[in-house]
Amino acid sequence: MTRPDVPCSAVAVDLAVLTVRDRCLHVLVVVRAKRPHQGRLALPGGFLEPDEDLDQAAHRELAEETGLDAADLNVHQLRSYGAPDRDPRGRVVSVCYVALMPDLPLPIAGGDARAADWAPVEQLLAEPDQRAFDHHLLLTDAVEHARDRLSHTTLATTFCPPEFTIAQLREVYEIVWGTQLDPSNFHRKVTGAPGFLVPTGGRTAGTGGRPATLHRAGPATRLHPAILREPHSEQHTKGATGHEYR
Amino acid sequence: MTRPDVPCSAVAVDLAVLTVRDRCLHVLVVVRAKRPHQGRLALPGGFLEPDEDLDQAAHRELAEETGLDAADLNVHQLRSYGAPDRDPRGRVVSVCYVALMPDLPLPIAGGDARAADWAPVEQLLAEPDQRAFDHHLLLTDAVEHARDRLSHTTLATTFCPPEFTIAQLREVYEIVWGTQLDPSNFHRKVTGAPGFLVPTGGRTAGTGGRPATLHRAGPATRLHPAILREPHSEQHTKGATGHEYR
């Protein structure tokens, strides 16, 4: 943009790359090598190049930071952040993306000489002021976004290896949502949702119990019916209380 | 941003202001007075000022275009658009906002000497190539976003005047969704959803039928249970067909 009458900003693309490992939700973080916020943990990201789309920039950054081809790793734009003082270097508007992926070996430290590693989300969210920039806010929104999407999309399978058991899938839901789910009802629901799971014919062995059938992700992207997150029990006050909406 | 190593972009904020009038969903559009796309219809918007947040910019633009104080008109950020060639003048990344409002008198032509007026959404969407920039895409996404939100939030009341009947509210759902809803079931659902509606005590008169009780919007923002958009009937194939997911 060369017109002098138009305010000029830098546009950054930041990524919240989520995975499930060690029974916890983790996010990919980098240690900042330069000022500002030197030494602090930040979400990986970078500036938009002159000739690329936002989605392209997100895929490029993901490849640079993790070495992975992000062809279909479920990368989705979340929203943008533009507080005037969010970057002390100047005006930076950041477009945040959320990426979900299985627990693959380990990301390679990126070309920026920054160390990329997994960090447990719960721990990061417990320290609101320790992140670089407003990345605590980005992470909060990204996690909430992912949680919401699990209930009505088939996205949970992207946290799983290519073949997985229903117990593994249930564990993903339990970890991301931080709740316990009834194994019986969960089994009935996910096997009943058309296109969610496809049995591969294989079975587990040596787990000290009845072998589980292996599945892979089916063709569906939307989940019908949805897997509900909260057992939304409202009408507990069956008594003579007058109004009861909160 | 003054650092020479960072690519520079203009950041625009565009608004899809939706309302229901004349039994149709309408969107606020301006006629572009300058090149490029001179004479074409565009969504109102403008460039981000150096010291304002994205949300502030959206509110400012809304005030400039409509003369309305957008304090709580349900303005929400939708997503950002950044195709390299979306603006022929140069690199512009646009953050799109969706605003929902009741059918108020009429917007004032803005300070940019552009005429602002309501246009029926259905008609605009039928002509994909007649909009300025990629505003057809923005509008498509904004409408879909609004439709989705109606089902699980109390947002539909923002299309209504301060006091309204349940039939008026149902009309909003029917117009936005383009479907017909059963008046009886709709009545039962919206009156049963806690915090959605509050009876004012008033009633309509002179409508040639039983008077309807007037309501105003309640304190709730989320809808429990949700008002379903599609009568998602799936299991019609009760026969002996083996697999039936699509």
Add this chain to the structure above:
DNA sequence: TAAATAGTGTCTCTCAGACATTATCTT
């Protein structure tokens, strides 16, 4: 055998959709 895990069946309650019925106004 017991323990452990996988998977099925059953019951109850909520809620959606279809539609009949009653209520209250205007003409």
Add this chain to the structure above:
DNA sequence: AAGATAATGTCTGAGAGACACTATTTA
């Protein structure tokens, strides 16, 4: 009265949650 619109009631079926029960492995 008739017609119109508002509101309630009733029935059926889908689906969620609780939980008993069966199935199949390892130790």
